[in-house]
Amino acid sequence: MSTPIDLLIHGASGRMGQRLLALAPEHPGLRLVAAVARRADIPGVAPGLAWPAARLSETPAFALMVDFSLPEAFDGALGLALARGAAFVSGTTGLTPAQREALDAAARHIPVLWSANFSLGVAVLSDLVERAARALPGWDLDIVESHHIHKKDAPSGTALALGASAKAGGAEPRYASLRAGDIVGEHWLQFASAGERVELAHRANSRDIFARGALAVGEWLAGQPPGHYTMRDWVAAKALD
Secondary structure, three states, X not given: OOOOEEEEEEOOXXXXXHHHHHHHHHOOOEEEEEEEEOOOOOOOOOOOOEEEHHHHHHOOOOOEEEEOOOHXXXXXXXXXXXXXXXXXXXXXXXXXXXXXXXXXXXXXXXXXXXXXXXOHHHHHHHHHHHHHHHHOOOOEEEEEEEEOOOOOOOOOHHHHHXXXXXXXXXXXXXXXXXXXXXXOEEEEEEEEEOOEEEEEEEEEOOOHHHHHHXXXXXXXXXXXXXXXXXXXXXXXXXXXX
């Protein structure tokens, strides 16, 4: 049996961080060595594993960092992963152009993967959208996304990522956003032409799919050479297993 990969979760007190902590035991290939948040009293974490962000540089050795934090904490997280030579997975949103450039620079030395959505289904959907756009030149494309009432950004990062896949296939997407209730996340795409429509959709019923995806892709990423990877790279690798 191979040695588990030492895991550090950054942003451990947030909604996604809490789900990562809860679901990490499902992955025997990972071993939690540190959970980092602004305060050290992280719910569900033994004191020996909990670290305040102010002492990030003092955390024990790790081979994989999974980061779901805030843009103002992102630089320190990426910098530490780079200094430790560890794989870096991030779902932190709202990054600046300079932070995205820093990801590209870090990818010359460590494997990195940033994604707006860690669902396996959305990764597959992204591939389908690009292929549909190539096969349906000139068709109208609308992307409608729905999320809970507290989500501030619109369109969602996932909608924009799907739109980027559509643009890669030659389509020009239009966006619409709905904010209601406690919807976890729904994305519906319609290609339309005279007399016919093609519809593609993904619906998330639990945030756990994102946490499980981030942990699974992190376990894979830790075994890759330096580079800037995407969820679609992971899906392609799974198809070859």
